[in-house]
Amino acid sequence: MYILAIDQGTTSSRAIAFDQAGNIVHIAQKEFKQYFPQPGWVEHDANEIWTSVGSVIGELLSKLTAKKIAAIGITNQRETTLLWDKNTGEPIYHAIVWQSRQTVSICEEWKQKGYSDAVRQRTGLLIDAYFSASKIRWILTNVPGAKAKAENGELLFGTIDTWLVWKMTRGKAHVTDYTNASRTMLYNIHTLQWDKELLSLFGIPESILPEVRSCSEVYGYTTAAFGGEEVPIAGIAGDQQAALFGQACFEAGMAKNTYGTGCFMLMNTGAKAVSSQNGLLTTIAWGIGGKTEYALEGSIFVAGSAIQWLRDGLRILQKSSDSEKQAYSLASNDGVYVVPAFVGLGTPYWDSDTRGAIFGLTRGTQREHLVRATLEAIAYQTKDVLNAMQQDSGIELKNLRVDGGAVANNFLMQFQSDLLGVPVVRPVVNETTALGAAYLAGLATGYWKDRNEIAQRWQAQNTFTPQMPIAETTKLYKGWQKAVEAARLFK
Numbered sequence: 001m002y003i004l005a006i007d008q009g010t011t012s013s014r015a016i017a018f019d020q021a022g023n024i025v026h027i028a029q030k031e032f033k034q035y036f037p038q039p040g041w042v043e044h045d046a047n048e049i050w051t052s053v054g055s056v057i058g059e060l061l062s063k064l065t066a067k068k069i070a071a072i073g074i075t076n077q078r079e080t081t082l083l084w085d086k087n088t089g090e091p092i093y094h095a096i097v098w099q100s101r102q103t104v105s106i107c108e109e110w111k112q113k114g115y116s117d118a119v120r121q122r123t124g125l126l127i128d129a130y131f132s133a134s135k136i137r138w139i140l141t142n143v144p145g146a147k148a149k150a151e152n153g154e155l156l157f158g159t160i161d162t163w164l165v166w167k168m169t170r171g172k173a174h175v176t177d178y179t180n181a182s183r184t185m186l187y188n189i190h191t192l193q194w195d196k197e198l199l200s201l202f203g204i205p206e207s208i209l210p211e212v213r214s215c216s217e218v219y220g221y222t223t224a225a226f227g228g229e230e231v232p233i234a235g236i237a238g239d240q241q242a243a244l245f246g247q248a249c250f251e252a253g254m255a256k257n258t259y260g261t262g263c264f265m266l267m268n269t270g271a272k273a274v275s276s277q278n279g280l281l282t283t284i285a286w287g288i289g290g291k292t293e294y295a296l297e298g299s300i301f302v303a304g305s306a307i308q309w310l311r312d313g314l315r316i317l318q319k320s321s322d323s324e325k326q327a328y329s330l331a332s333n334d335g336v337y338v339v340p341a342f343v344g345l346g347t348p349y350w351d352s353d354t355r356g357a358i359f360g361l362t363r364g365t366q367r368e369h370l371v372r373a374t375l376e377a378i379a380y381q382t383k384d385v386l387n388a389m390q391q392d393s394g395i396e397l398k399n400l401r402v403d404g405g406a407v408a409n410n411f412l413m414q415f416q417s418d419l420l421g422v423p424v425v426r427p428v429v430n431e432t433t434a435l436g437a438a439y440l441a442g443l444a445t446g447y448w449k450d451r452n453e454i455a456q457r458w459q460a461q462n463t464f465t466p467q468m469p470i471a472e473t474t475k476l477y478k479g480w481q482k483a484v485e486a487a488r489l490f491k
């Protein structure tokens with residue numbers, strides 16, 4: 001028997017079957033369309049997401065058969081917001097993606113009305129277009145008839161986990177989990193309830209919200225998509241929390257960084273919700289068996305997507321992986337810095353208006369410099385986040401567990417370790433997000449016994465240790481800080 005994880009990410013959907021040892025048995029992946037209706041807006045068609053998920057599940061079932069699947073775990077791009085008609089099941093607007101900036105003015109208004117403290121204290125977040133609340137508000141305001149339908153109880157809201165479970169159970173379950181709820185800006189992470197006061201301030205009716213459940217329990221059973229097999233859907237977590245779980249960061253003080261489209265560093269803070277003074281988010285790591293654990297999170301909006309920009313925008317790379325060789329072809333960045341603030345800056349700046357910039361160009365600058373500087377920017381942004389994290393938690397990081405598409409890049413990993421001054425550890429199974437979701441589903445159904453069993457299975461594939469003299473990394477990092485400061489002046 002296997003556990004099936006569905007990882008519904010920003011650019012692609014994956015289905016992965018894991019065996020008892022936590023190894024990948026089969027994997028299927030499908031990209032889907034990104035919509036950019038206006039500058040700074042990012043949207044998805046939720047039906048296309050569902051089709052892509054159906055297609056990867058179908059591909060896997062053609063190899064495995066549904067009878068061999070013991071349970072399903074779901075993990076998803078977080079915050080991305082969808083409203084659909086309860087009766088017809090049709091979305092009333094595209095899903096507004098986490099990266100999208102179309103609700104910046106709504107957030108500005110909420111800040112001016114003085115809601116920031118309440119939001120921070122109750123949800124652990126800051127008011128930003130990143131989170132679901134302003135996206136819901138935008139749809140209710142801008143889609144004709146949406147407000148009336150919502151008030152009549154005819155609309156349902158969901159992040160993508162909710163949409164997938166609803167589709168897979170044919171509308172029987174309208175649920176989410178603590179981690180996804182904690183990214184809506186509507187959920188009180190201390191009392192574990194939708195916050196009625198925030199809902200009323202934001203004009204969002206509670207009737208559209210899903211029921212919030214733990215991360216590891218049976219929410220419902222599949223129907224048609226599995227050839228009629230009733231397979232339990234038994235784990236849900238937002239992708240960054242799932243990766244923290246898949247990396248077996250079970251002790252307070254353990255942290256992981258995922259290098260995908262963006263970069264997300266989460267540190268487990270145990271039963272304590274640590275509030276940040278340095279632009280980090282306080283969020284739910286997971287809630288299992290009546291116990292809630294928390295995390296501090298630093299969110300970097302542009303990481304791997306800056307490499308995609310080099311490839312598809314500037315067209316100076318053929319493949320993302322070519323970036324490693326090009327970076328290594330230079331002995332240094334020769335003073336060139338790229339600030340990839342394409343959709344503003346997240347932690348610790350939370351600055352929606354700054355845009356990308358390049359500094360330090362000379363007549364001798366070559367494309368390799370841009371490639372190297374872009375990779376370095378991913379590592380510098382991670383250092384910004386870790387500095388904030390160490391200050392807020394008072395914890396000195398012992399090592400950083402890493403995962404995501406861009407960790408294949410050895411230049412990036414080595415530079416990251418040099419810059420942070422701690423070992424950077426890449427695990428054998430890089431699909432930690434899916435693995436985390438599989439573990440949550442497997443724990444709920446007795447496929448795995450407990451977390452100890454999982455922690456023992458975690459294995460390092462490669463450890464990068466600091467090599468560069470501290471004087472050099474200090475100088476490089478100062479250059480980055482100057483570059484960010486200068487980029488922020490240009491608005």
Ligand SMILES: Nc1ncnc2c1ncn2[C@@H]1O[C@H](COP(=O)(O)OP(=O)(O)O)[C@@H](O)[C@H]1O
Pocket residue numbers: 009010011012259260261262303304305306307308320321322323324404405406407408409
């Ligand atoms: N060798 C590499 N070097 C640098 N970046 C890479 C490399 N391979 C993949 N990437 C980047 O990693 C990202 C894909 O990672 P993935 O974890 O699949 O992202 P997501 O889950 O956000 O869709 C892409 O943005 C891509 O540019």
Ligand SMILES: O=P(O)(O)OC[C@H](O)CO
Pocket residue numbers: 008009010011076077078079098238239240260261262
């Ligand atoms: O789909 P990813 O891996 O880019 O992750 C997106 C994050 O969940 C956004 O908060």
